[in-house]
Amino acid sequence: MTTDQTAEQAEAVLENAKQGVDRLRAVLSSAYIGQEQLVEQVLTGLFAGGHLLLEGSPGLGKTFLVRLLAKGLSLDFSRIQFTPDLMPGDITGGLCLLTAESGQTTLEFQPGPIFANLVLADEINRGTPKTQSALLEAMQEQAVTLGNERRKLDSPFAVIATQNPIEMEGTYPLPEAQLDRFLFKLDVPFPSLEELKRIGRETTARTSPDIEAVMGTAELIEIQRVVRELVVSDPVADLAARLTMQTHPEHSDVALVQQYVRFGASPRATQALLMAGRARALMAGRPWVSEEDIVALASPVLRHRVFLSFDATLARVTSDNLVAAIVEHVGA
Numbered sequence: 001m002t003t004d005q006t007a008e009q010a011e012a013v014l015e016n017a018k019q020g021v022d023r024l025r026a027v028l029s030s031a032y033i034g035q036e037q038l039v040e041q042v043l044t045g046l047f048a049g050g051h052l053l054l055e056g057s058p059g060l061g062k063t064f065l066v067r068l069l070a071k072g073l074s075l076d077f078s079r080i081q082f083t084p085d086l087m088p089g090d091i092t093g094g095l096c097l098l099t100a101e102s103g104q105t106t107l108e109f110q111p112g113p114i115f116a117n118l119v120l121a122d123e124i125n126r127g128t129p130k131t132q133s134a135l136l137e138a139m140q141e142q143a144v145t146l147g148n149e150r151r152k153l154d155s156p157f158a159v160i161a162t163q164n165p166i167e168m169e170g171t172y173p174l175p176e177a178q179l180d181r182f183l184f185k186l187d188v189p190f191p192s193l194e195e196l197k198r199i200g201r202e203t204t205a206r207t208s209p210d211i212e213a214v215m216g217t218a219e220l221i222e223i224q225r226v227v228r229e230l231v232v233s234d235p236v237a238d239l240a241a242r243l244t245m246q247t248h249p250e251h252s253d254v255a256l257v258q259q260y261v262r263f264g265a266s267p268r269a270t271q272a273l274l275m276a277g278r279a280r281a282l283m284a285g286r287p288w289v290s291e292e293d294i295v296a297l298a299s300p301v302l303r304h305r306v307f308l309s310f311d312a313t314l315a316r317v318t319s320d321n322l323v324a325a326i327v328e329h330v331g332a
Helices: 008-031 036-047 062-072 088-092 133-142 193-203 217-229 234-245 257-261 269-284 289-298 297-301 309-315 319-330
Strands: 052-055 075-081 094-098 105-109 119-121 145-148 150-153 157-165 184-185 262-263
Touching: 008 062, 008 217, 008 269, 036 062, 036 184, 036 217, 052 262, 062 075, 062 119, 088 133, 088 184, 088 217, 088 234, 088 269, 094 145, 105 309, 119 257, 133 145, 145 184, 145 319, 184 297, 193 257, 217 269, 234 289, 257 262, 257 309, 257 319, 269 289, 269 297, 289 297
Parallel strands: 052 157, 052 184, 075 119, 119 157
Antiparallel strands: 094 105, 145 150
């Protein structure tokens, strides 16, 4: 926490933030069945101020989870359904010719769906590269440039994108530069048998599950501010840096990395590990980040930042296999 705060004040701020997190976690769990780890990781990414990429088969509730999150946080929410014919202007908005009652016509800017606090980019890999790139500036700079004018997006701002790993025809895989802008890539697993039975019973009842808002935008911004003030010790920062460095074949001592990795993670990976580690620590009520936080988040942070060779596909080696080998080698 900041040095100008007393220990009592810092503890009170942290406790207040954790209570807000606990309320949000509770209401999400009441409507979203199972997937506790996924919910925890989504909240971690949001409190860290990052963008998230969710990958899973159709019907697993990815869109439903994002809608619940927006409602629980009272966020301005928009959904963009990516298709091959979607244009960049459909995302950013543009100038429209408007006619006043007097008959005078003027050009006015009409904002697109990117001008929201929480943007769901549904099936992002179905959009063309030109359209996908419309998100780049918004995700990195929290702004949109149209013509000669740059328009800032309101805070908080987060993009949660989904993609279907099954259907590959008619899709456009995200380029490395855009993947790197996502804090996490999260795999959405298929529910267990018991969870599947609950989903069947509760979602086909007369009333659909719903939640009430338990937090506002100001409180979310405050939590994101507190996250940035949590303490990161030198050993924890060293661990995050070493994990990132070990993803590069020319710097790695891990045999799997040397054999199957084309390109390793960028410095954004180290930043992501530390920011997400701070958020995880806050959710646990701790004012400091532990090495356990970094290890727990290694896969969602690194799996989309490690680019494999064709030999890895033939050998059925995944990025998660490589991250696990790196974590074991580093000795965390």
